[in-house]
Amino acid sequence: MATRKPTGSASRATARAAADRAPGVRDAVIVGGNRIPFSRTGKKYSDASNQEMLTAALEGLVARFGLQGERLGEVVGGAVLKHSRDFNLVRESVLGSSLSAQTPAFDLQQACATGLEAAINVSNKIKLGQIDSGIAGGTDTVSDAPVAVSEGLRRALLDASHAKTLQARLKALAKVRPADLKPLTPSTDEPRTGLSMGEHQAITAARWGISREAQDEIALASHQHLAAAWDAGFFDDLVTPFRGLTRDDNLRADTSMEKLASLKPVFGKSLATSSEAPVEPTMTAGNSTPLTDGASAVLLSSAEWAAERDLPVLARFVDAETAAVDFVHGHEGLLMAPVHAVPRLLARNGLTLDDIDFFEIHEAFASTVLTTLAAWEDADYCKSELGLDGALGSVDRARLNVNGSSLAAGHPFAATGGRILATAAKLVAAKAAETGRPARALLSVCAAGGLGATAIVESV
């Protein structure tokens, strides 16, 4: 922080003042990131476990920054679809890496916000001086997803194991019905509503009147931007090949509006007859993220820790805000929590949307990005739902997901936060180096359960 140049911007001065109000809190910086290429489910990583992928992502980070044998302050991460045997998934991954075995670790899970929440935790510990360094990560596989037994079989097995006599055990097992033998596979349905995430988002998109064409444009831009970033070598120091894969295999550099327009809708098909928002379905496999396997990790530390090891520093992890919305009875859209978090985050840091150089808005669906932008531009909504005086403002599309996002890269749930954070940190570092002025990125990740996590990173 001491090395930052003062700026003339009033809002930036306010940001400094806000940060300076907390004595004893030091900066947490992002040193770098590493992930494995993301792969569509059932393809290259079909037999790779969460632990194998997370270990690979960690090992790539260790190799990149010479962390072999290093005792880090903490490694924090998680998986959304996690087998019960993986209760210490992150610790086991650390033990399987060449980090010091004395590096503590813990698992956390906040659906698709897992990766960013892990980074928030690590950066907070660094800021408080509890640790000097840490890794935030995440991994997910749908190919190798846990399969559970049915509730009927589970209860019968538990009752049988609790039974004290053979007779009682047999009686417990006799309750098993043929239908109970069908295994349970994970689904993306919201437990409380029974609607899939895609159906929820289709309802939100219908409410906001988001067009098919606008969604396909977002999808096309995502593929084009990600392809350009790969071609420019942007990911050369952010990705380590895994299982023979060197690029994200969902990326379609040659896709077009025509190709995207030819895809059939998959969500919201029954909404066309609705009395409230009678719209033709707009959400396709092209403008929705595919199920994906992958893992990511980001190294954070204090500025001193990085300097002592002669490591580069990409950005400061400035601040973060999480939010949740009441979606169960339709008051708010399932994936709209970041819309609520961002105004609070900006206000606390004395910033506006105009102070942001890069918007990294996770593309759960193209329409999620569009409903987010539309909401911030809607004065009535911002007043009634966000408690603002008027519209939050418009996002400059030229600053939005400039190197692509989840529609192109894919979205292995818990790994997405790490992908976005490393990308954002590198973007602001490059921008600051190019312009000689500080650069900022705003990160926004929506998640199941009406959750959302957002953060600001700024060049050093």
Add this chain to the structure above:
Amino acid sequence: MTAATPATGAGDPLRVESLPTLPGLGGLYARGAASSGRIAAGRALPGLPVIGYGRAGDGDDDGGGTLVLPDVAYQVTGVATAGMTAHLHDYQRLLHEPVTDVLSAGYLHVLAFPLATAVMVRPDFPLPLLGMVHLANAVELRGPVQLGDVLEVRAWAENLRPHRRGVQVDLVAEVRRADDPAGVPVWRGVSTYLAKGFEAPGTEPAGVTEPEDAAEDRAPVGTWAPPLPTGRWALGPGTGRAYGAVSGDRNPIHLSALSAKAFGFPRAIAHGMYTAARALADVGHARGEAYRWTVRFAKPVLLPGTVDVAVTPAADGVGFDYVGWNGGRRIKHFEGSVTPL
């Protein structure tokens, strides 16, 4: 109305006949009896037909004489809920209620309704139970009832009145606390049934409106425009069997496609009260400890099937309205409300 002199809503006095226990269903789990489903009222009272939806076109008009409801209220005292824990929790898990020691309005319906069924199978009850259509249900829960409470249950039939397709009748059940038998019922349920092809008694009861007709006077199938859904229920083929096991209502129209076909349905249909109780559970804590819960049934839900539901705050800001429909075919299944009291 007091415990000593019960009367119908129209003020007609009722003779109280006490039964030793709730028929069929009552005390089954409480006594730790086998978990088998021999709890249908039909089993408890030999010869009892079962409640059901009517088969299209079964309007045999054999009600030539004047229809008179029995002036009897059945009563069971000393209903101990202390032993119902396992049954209550089975009910709560099935209906997506939180698993607690509180007896929801839907559970109290399951507890009390067999007594009303017993009224309908009295020899002097003028309508045939088989083929009756459940049109609507209205319940008031005036305060929390918990496991351990000792209850008194009473049930009778009243308000026989015309319906354009026959006659309709209300089966009323009331639950009081045993320590306050003369007080206001802590739970009161009115189940409205249609018997097709019968004619109502000479004079229409005064002041009776026919909101239930809305279930029949619905817009033609395929033109109704549903709201945006807030939820979707994927109901498996065993939904009717599961609710039948917990509620004791093992009407064959709910149990299997084969048994339902015998009554004119293409497949098994979900219990109406199952769907209404799922909607009640969806409202969650917002309903409070005392609430009014209503439902009007339209087209039955075929099993297996998917029901789109909208459970949304009521327009007047008090409580919730709900509606369930078939998203693909634009058919309304049910609608109702949950209003805190």
